[in-house]
Amino acid sequence: MVDNTDPVFGGETGYTTTETSGMVLDFSSSSDETAGIEGFELTIGDQTFSSENGEFELSWNNLMSGGITNDGEYTATLIITDNAGNQTSQSITLNVDNVPSEVSASLTGALSPLIFTSPVTVQRSASDINSYDLPLSISIELWNENMSGFTVLTTTDALTGTFTFDVGGYTDAENYYVKVVVNDGTDDANDDTEQFAIDNTAPQLS
Ligand SMILES: [Ca+2]
Ligand SMILES: [Ca+2]
Numbered sequence: 001m002v003d004n005t006d007p008v009f010g011g012e013t014g015y016t017t018t019e020t021s022g023m024v025l026d027f028s029s030s031s032d033e034t035a036g037i038e039g040f041e042l043t044i045g046d047q048t049f050s051s052e053n054g055e056f057e058l059s060w061n062n063l064m065s066g067g068i069t070n071d072g073e074y075t076a077t078l079i080i081t082d083n084a085g086n087q088t089s090q091s092i093t094l095n096v097d098n099v100p101s102e103v104s105a106s107l108t109g110a111l112s113p114l115i116f117t118s119p120v121t122v123q124r125s126a127s128d129i130n131s132y133d134l135p136l137s138i139s140i141e142l143w144n145e146n147m148s149g150f151t152v153l154t155t156t157d158a159l160t161g162t163f164t165f166d167v168g169g170y171t172d173a174e175n176y177y178v179k180v181v182v183n184d185g186t187d188d189a190n191d192d193t194e195q196f197a198i199d200n201t202a203p204q205l206s
């Protein structure tokens with residue numbers, strides 16, 4: 001039997017997953033007319049995975065062993081070999097989406113629970129499932145009525161803690177907001193917002 005013809009690639013050339021999740025790649029629709037396909041090899045970074053039927057079920061640990069440790073676009077190389085030794089090479093794109101950080105915030109003030117005078121304390125707790133995204137950048141913002149503008153009260157990279165600020169100079173209003181924004185260095189910032197009222201006016205005698 002003479003077979004000088006390369007195998008024909010079949011399947012998708014791009015795959016997407018999220019950080020910490022695995023990925024299933026399927027090239028089983030590849031074909032070789034004469035000799036038939038002997039096997040498939042997929043190389044990610046310096047790691048090579050083998051498959052007889054063209055299906056690769058890769059865990060996150062498998063992907064990490066090939067150097068994929070964060071969100072981004074990566075390139076892998078698939079080589080299909082037929083039983084006569086002919087080979088076809090195909091570039092495969094692996095997209096990894098970021099997992100946004102988590103954050104929660106709570107407020108306490110002198111007239112808790114909702115109407116505050118100074119001092120106001122913001123308690124925060126932030127986390128990210130991907131340890132390589134740390135340290136997170138955390139911003140504590142004070143938004144005015146109807147969320148039409150804000151001031152950054154402080155920034156930090158400490159995941160948990162409290163921040164206290166003074167509202168003595170602010171105009172009384174029912175709808176101020178504290179927004180705690182957490183960013184893991186990607187576009188996927190996350191936040192938690194708490195509404196509160198400021199009352200700096202003493203009761204009037206009538
Ligand atoms: Ca062939
Ligand atoms: Ca990430």
Ligand SMILES: [Ca+2]
Binds near residue numbers: 098100130133184
């Ligand atoms: Ca993340």
